[in-house]
Amino acid sequence: MKSMTGWLRARTTGAAFTVCCIIAIVATLAYSPGLHGPFVFDDISNITDNSAIQISSLRPSSLYAAAVSSPSSTLGRPIAMLSFAINYFIAGNLSNSSSFKLTNLAIHLINTGLVYWFSLLLLRRAAKTERKPTNTRWMPALVAAFWGLHPLNLTSVLYVVQRMTSLSTLFVLLGMILFLYGRQRVHEQKRHGMTLIICGWVTGLIFGTGAKETAVLILLYIPLTEYIFFSRADFRTAAATPLRAFYGFAIVLPLLAILVWLLTHPQFIQESYKIRNFDMTERLLTEPRVLWFYLYLLFIPDITKFSLYHDDIPISTGLFTPWTTLPAIFSLLILTAAALHGRKKYPIFSFAVLWFVFGHSLESSFLPLEIAHEHRNYLPAIGPLLAVVYALGIVFSDRKRIFLALGATLAVALASITFLRAQAWAGEEQLIVTMARYHPHSARAQAMLAELLAVRKGDLIQAQRHFEIAAALDPNEISYPIRMMVLSARASFSRTNGGLAKSTPMGPDPFHILVSTQLQDHIKDQLSHKALTPTTISILDDLASNIRQSPRQYYDLYPYAAEWYRMILENPNVSRDTHKSSMIHLFEISTAMADHANALDIAVAARSNDPADISYALMEADARIALHQLGRAEEILLDIKRNPNRLSPDTINDIDVLLARIRTIRAGHAKTSHANQSLASRKTAHM
Numbered sequence: 001m002k003s004m005t006g007w008l009r010a011r012t013t014g015a016a017f018t019v020c021c022i023i024a025i026v027a028t029l030a031y032s033p034g035l036h037g038p039f040v041f042d043d044i045s046n047i048t049d050n051s052a053i054q055i056s057s058l059r060p061s062s063l064y065a066a067a068v069s070s071p072s073s074t075l076g077r078p079i080a081m082l083s084f085a086i087n088y089f090i091a092g093n094l095s096n097s098s099s100f101k102l103t104n105l106a107i108h109l110i111n112t113g114l115v116y117w118f119s120l121l122l123l124r125r126a127a128k129t130e131r132k133p134t135n136t137r138w139m140p141a142l143v144a145a146f147w148g149l150h151p152l153n154l155t156s157v158l159y160v161v162q163r164m165t166s167l168s169t170l171f172v173l174l175g176m177i178l179f180l181y182g183r184q185r186v187h188e189q190k191r192h193g194m195t196l197i198i199c200g201w202v203t204g205l206i207f208g209t210g211a212k213e214t215a216v217l218i219l220l221y222i223p224l225t226e227y228i229f230f231s232r233a234d235f236r237t238a239a240a241t242p243l244r245a246f247y248g249f250a251i252v253l254p255l256l257a258i259l260v261w262l263l264t265h266p267q268f269i270q271e272s273y274k275i276r277n278f279d280m281t282e283r284l285l286t287e288p289r290v291l292w293f294y295l296y297l298l299f300i301p302d303i304t305k306f307s308l309y310h311d312d313i314p315i316s317t318g319l320f321t322p323w324t325t326l327p328a329i330f331s332l333l334i335l336t337a338a339a340l341h342g343r344k345k346y347p348i349f350s351f352a353v354l355w356f357v358f359g360h361s362l363e364s365s366f367l368p369l370e371i372a373h374e375h376r377n378y379l380p381a382i383g384p385l386l387a388v389v390y391a392l393g394i395v396f397s398d399r400k401r402i403f404l405a406l407g408a409t410l411a412v413a414l415a416s417i418t419f420l421r422a423q424a425w426a427g428e429e430q431l432i433v434t435m436a437r438y439h440p441h442s443a444r445a446q447a448m449l450a451e452l453l454a455v456r457k458g459d460l461i462q463a464q465r466h467f468e469i470a471a472a473l474d475p476n477e478i479s480y481p482i483r484m485m486v487l488s489a490r491a492s493f494s495r496t497n498g499g500l501a502k503s504t505p506m507g508p509d510p511f512h513i514l515v516s517t518q519l520q521d522h523i524k525d526q527l528s529h530k531a532l533t534p535t536t537i538s539i540l541d542d543l544a545s546n547i548r549q550s551p552r553q554y555y556d557l558y559p560y561a562a563e564w565y566r567m568i569l570e571n572p573n574v575s576r577d578t579h580k581s582s583m584i585h586l587f588e589i590s591t592a593m594a595d596h597a598n599a600l601d602i603a604v605a606a607r608s609n610d611p612a613d614i615s616y617a618l619m620e621a622d623a624r625i626a627l628h629q630l631g632r633a634e635e636i637l638l639d640i641k642r643n644p645n646r647l648s649p650d651t652i653n654d655i656d657v658l659l660a661r662i663r664t665i666r667a668g669h670a671k672t673s674h675a676n677q678s679l680a681s682r683k684t685a686h687m
Contacts, residue, residue: 019141020116024109026411027148030418031108034158034425035101039094041308042161045071045538046084048094053085079210080164100160107166108157112148114173119143119386121180125229126347138404142389145411147382151301151418152294155308156378158425167211169379172218175204179222183230186239194242201250213362214379219255220358223247228343228351272368274531274573277476278315280366285316287364288328290372294360298377298384301417304438308431310372311474312441332357348390355383429456436466443474447483454487463487478526479539481519482564486543489557520560527567532574537581540564544585551592558593562586580613587619596626614640614651621658630662637662 039048047053052069055062066085067078083103091099119140127136147153156162156169182196201222208215226247235243262269273279278286290313297305316325339353359380363369389407396403424434432452435445447470454463467484471477532540543561547554554561565586568574574582583606590599600623607616617636624633637655644652 016116016120016141020113020144023112023141023145023148023411026145026415027109027112027418028105030149030415031105031154031157031422033419034154034422035105036096036098037101037158037425037431038428039097039100039160040428040431041159043159046081046161047088047100050084053081053088054094055085055089058086058089077164077210077212079207080167080212083163083167084160097160100163101158104157104160104163104166107163107170108148108153111166111170111173112144114170114177115147115382116140116144118173118177118180118382119389121177122225122229122348122351122386123390125180125184136393138400138407139389139393142392142407142411143382143386145407146385146389146414149411149415149418150298150381150385151303151306151414151421152297152374152377152381154306154418154421154425155373156375158422159308159375162375162378164212165214165375165378168208168215171208171211172204172215172221172379175200175202175208175218176221176225178203179225183226186243187230187234189237189239193239194246197246198250201246205254216254216258217358217362217379219251220361221355223251224351224354224358228347228354269366269368271575274575275533276368276370276531277474277533278371280368282315282317283368283371284366285319285325285329286313286371287360288332289313289316289322289324291332291357291360291364292328293372294374294377294380295356295384297374298381299388301414303417303420306374306421307435307439307442307445309435309439309442309444310374311370311444312439313372315371349387352383352387352390355386356380359383428452441473443470443477443480446470446473447480450480451483451487454484454491458491460488460491476526476530477533477535478523478530479533479536481523482536482539482543485519485557485560486539486546486554489554492556493553520563523564524567527564528571530571530573532568532571532578537578540568540585541581544589547589548592551594555593558589561589562598565589584615584619587623591623591626594626596623599623600627614647618651618654618658625658625661625665628665630665634659634662 050069050071053066055066063082063085067082068076070077070081084100087100087103088094117140123136123139156166178196178200180200182193182198182200185191185193185196187193201218204215204218204221208218234240269280276283293310293313296302314322316322319326319329335353336357339350339357343350360376363373363376392403392406396406424430429452432445432448435442436449439445446466450463450466450470453459453466457463464484467480471480474480543554543557547558547561551558565582568582569579569586583602587599587602587606590596590602600620603616603619603623607613607620610616617640621633621636624630624636637659640647641652641655647655
């Protein structure tokens with residue numbers, strides 16, 4: 001009898017492995033068109049422009065620098081950043097993104113297997129509390145297939161930086177699986193149950209947040225699973241004390257700590273909302289509509305609705321603006337209340353709803369994040385898909401073949417849509433054109449199309465038209481007209497110097513055609529009074545870099561750029577970091593244009609406002625050297641060097657470089673003076 005049971009278990013395990021392999025093969029085929037696609041959006045700041053991950057060795061110092069180099073996170077997301085660095089080390093360069101995307105696909109396939117495992121454990125627990133449908137054996141496979149092949153998950157695979165999401169999900173799923181095994185052992189009063197529970201908590205919370213902070217939601221997922229699937233009677237047995245201790249110290253205390261931190265750091269929220277075109281109330285009103293939009297994409301995967309950006313979703317400015325706001329809020333509350341009420345009778349459906357709601361309780365809450373992104377559904381989507389498969393299992397409980405045929409058909413349909421989406425991700429041009437065509441009211445998509453037309457096609461007329469559309473769609477985003485001016489200045493320089501842009505149909509001088517008093521007043525008004533968005537800050541950073549590297553190419557733009565930075569310095573709504581970076585950018589572009597007197601004025605003003613900042617002192621010394629005020633420059637540098645303990649090695653090196661310049665200039669002066677004296681002596685001798 002035991003041998004027969006073992007044979008059946010082995011057969012079941014073998015079948016599960018075979019099914020997971022089939023899903024993996026189909027998923028690989030579905031994603032294959034996009035595996036050589038471009039780096040996009042946040043890939044640029046986190047990967048391609050992040051020198052820290054571009055390591056040439058696996059020395060601990062290099063790995064540590066890479067691990068803490070994320071520019072988009074408070075905690076740094078070290079596990080994800082470390083994985084990017086190792087990817088780079090293996091690939092050797094960033095010219096081909098396929099190494100990064102193949103790694104993302106491998107993580108996704110592992111996660112698909114974990115979804116199968118997780119679903120299997122949940123369905124086994126549910127079978128103990130309600131009538132078991134006859135198709136339960138195949139349900140985990142269909143949940144894994146639907147989830148692994150669903151086009152909504154594409155950005156978590158082909159959008160490289162979203163490895164942060166997929167890695168975080170990997171650890172959370174592992175943590176939940178360990179929790180379920182451990183909790184079952186506690187229920188059965190077997191050994192090592194609490195050990196497995198704690199290992200699950202550590203895996204999901206500690207390792208998960210090392211990839212992305214959303215893993216903190218395991219603090220909600222664990223009590224949710226306890227509430228839905230396990231008996232309160234266990235808290236009256238010998239296991240009561242360790243269980244209560246676990247929930248008290250490992251769940252309640254961390255949640256309270258997070259709440260206290262948020263309440264005592266309100267500026268963290270308030271400052272971040274300054275860069276958004278909506279406030280907290282508007283975000284909270286909008287997010288219920290966004291959640292229903294996510295569910296629409298899950299259940300009706302219309303390929304025209306998917307996008308890298310969803311900035312075309314209207315903001316809810318009131319309960320009836322748009323009119324769908326109140327119905328979305330009300331229906332979401334009813335659904336959540338029904339899930340809480342029916343958890344004993346319908347545990348799978350209750351779990352599915354609450355898992356989805358809890359999964360969005362961080363990124364769809366009061367936090368000042370962007371309104372919508374598809375990758376936020378990567379983990380929450382498991383709940384609704386589990387409910388769909390379970391419902392199909394009940395409907396076709398006595399018709400196994402129909403259930404399997406329908407499930408396979410739906411899985412193939414999802415894979416086909418994912419394949420079509422992946423084709424659009426095969427190249428930057430296809431992706432941009434597809435987004436702009438399907439999302440004409442997305443300001444970002446229109447701006448990306450304008451950039452494509454200007455840079456790749458040389459069509460400044462059409463580019464300007466799409467930049468104007470983007471600016472009209474999002475008038476608070478001042479980066480669009482600034483970027484158009486930058487591209488036009490570059491085109492004017494190319495025409496003047498016989499560049500390829502001569503063939504563009506915009507006329508002989510696109511820059512001066514574009515520049516107008518009205519446009520300049522609009523830009524200056526926004527920069528001097530409104531909060532700067534991340535995109536605007538990024539565009540201005542790029543502008544400063546371009547002017548430093550090619551001052552002749554941007555000569556006509558320099559007066560405007562200098563005025564823009566001055567407006568930012570007068571803006572009371574910019575952060576301290578943005579104010580400082582703008583001061584430094586203004587100094588650097590003035591220096592690049594040999595406007596050393598202006599550079600000195602900037603440095604002196606900066607230093608008077610913040611005498612303790614050594615970077616401003618170095619700026620002043622640099623400007624004085626350029627103006628041959630060598631004595632004063634040397635005095636500043638030697639004064640800084642008198643306190644070496646507060647100086648970093650890079651700062652000491654910068655001081656030494658500037659002092660060496662002073663010595664070189666003085667040596668040149670001495671040589672010139674000596675040569676002049678020799679010439680005078682020869683003239684006197686001839687006389």
